[in-house]
Amino acid sequence: MWFVITNGPLKILKPNKAIDVTEGAPQMVQKQRSDWTSEDKKKENLNNVSKDILYKSLDKNTFSKIKICPTAKEIWEKLIQICEENEQTKENNLYVTMKNFENLKMKARETLSEFDERFSSVVNELAALGKENLAIEKWHSKR
Structure with a gap:
């Protein structure tokens, strides 16, 4: 195949x-x-x-x-x-994804399951960009 x-x-x-x-x-x-x-x-x-x-x-x-x-x-x-993106595109994607992560809050009438799905999606995007540790550090600093 x-x-x-x-x-x-x-x-x-x-x-x-x-x-x-x-x-x-x-x-x-x-x-x-x-x-x-x-x-x-x-x-x-x-x-x-x-x-x-x-x-x-x-x-x-x-x-x-x-x-x-x-x-x-x-x-x-x-x-x-x-x-195969160039460095500028990678930096832009990382910036946007980090902003999404930083602004992540549970919405009114959103179930925990729905929030977890959104949270996981953003963390997976960060992991794909090689920055999942950055997300974990930021998450712990928020708490």
């Missing part, structure tokens, strides 16, 4: 019997869909399975950025592009 993500969908090929091969490997041509075996069908479906796994691992915001990509490989390349 990783091969499909990094190299693109598998091509279902067969030896070209129209060309006589005297040395080396035979030349390969695309196999007709009507000639596919059940193994060929599984190989063809790997791109869809890979896309599904990638989709399920993304939040709504990121999903909206990659949903138009037709192959798992293109999704992966787009994710790399999205995640």
Whole structure:
């Protein structure tokens, strides 16, 4: 499956019997869909399975950025592009996330479970930025 993500969908090929091969490997041509075996069908479906796994691992915001990509490989390349941010973007994300953390208060009519979900989300964002210890220190200093 990783091969499909990094190299693109598998091509279902067969030896070209129209060309006589005297040395080396035979030349390969695309196999007709009507000639596919059940193994060929599984190989063809790997791109869809890979896309599904990638989709399920993304939040709504990121999903909206990659949903138009037709192959798992293109999704992966787009994710790399999205995640490889420059230093200025990382600093901005950290600043915004820290402000969200500092302003985190339980809302009126919010359940403890809902607040915990929001709290965990912000802490997870900080952890992704490598700053979860900073959040813990700030949280303890607030108390």
